Amino acid sequence: MTSTPLRLAVIIGSVREGRFGPVVANWFAGQAREHGAFEVDVIDLAEMELPLALPAVSPLMEPNPVRPDGMVDLTERLGAADAIVIVTPDINRSYPAALKAAIDWHFTQWNRKTVGFVGYSGKSGGLMAIEHLRTVLNELNAHTVREYVSFPRYFLLFGPDGQLVEPAEFERAAAAMLDQLFWWASALTAARELPVSA
DSSP: OOSSOEEEEEEEOOOSTTOOHHHHHHHHHHHHHHHOSEEEEEEEGGGSOOOSSOOSSOTTTOSSOOOOGGGHHHHHHHHHOSEEEEEEEOBTTBOOHHHHHHHHTOSTTTTTOEEEEEEEESSSTTHHHHHHHHHHHHHTTOEEOSOOEEEETHHHHBOTTSSBSSOHHHHHHHHHHHHHHHHHHHHHHHHTTSOOOO
């Protein structure tokens, strides 16, 4: 492990009433802290201002558009992250609208970063949302790691205390993804110091 931990942002992607996302995100953040390679920052999109009306010029062309005051904290924390994990449910076979807004208001904050996923839902365990997100983040020049964590029928997997009833399988999946995130984040953090060829 490096002497200076890489910065990992864990995003709670759902803002809906009664959401389960904070339980899943807190569990994963605990796994990341135990892993030891990351300084962990949990970002709750429910605490951010995320208008669906986007700036006139794409953040690809204008990296610093005028953003709402309630989005400044999100922008700074995404920008500071070396790696990002998105915690998302499936909603209508895709991912939440608030998460799409958070993604679309930014470009440089995703560019040449590594991203992993933790999904939760009914039968699918968030996999349909994850597959959509892979496509979107590829367009933003982010690298998504192959490994992921998925909780199908999450309501049967977590106890009333917010802890997994049988954690071993999910802890192994989290460790595998964190190992990949660490490798890619280390490589990309170093590579971002190099000039980009035309």
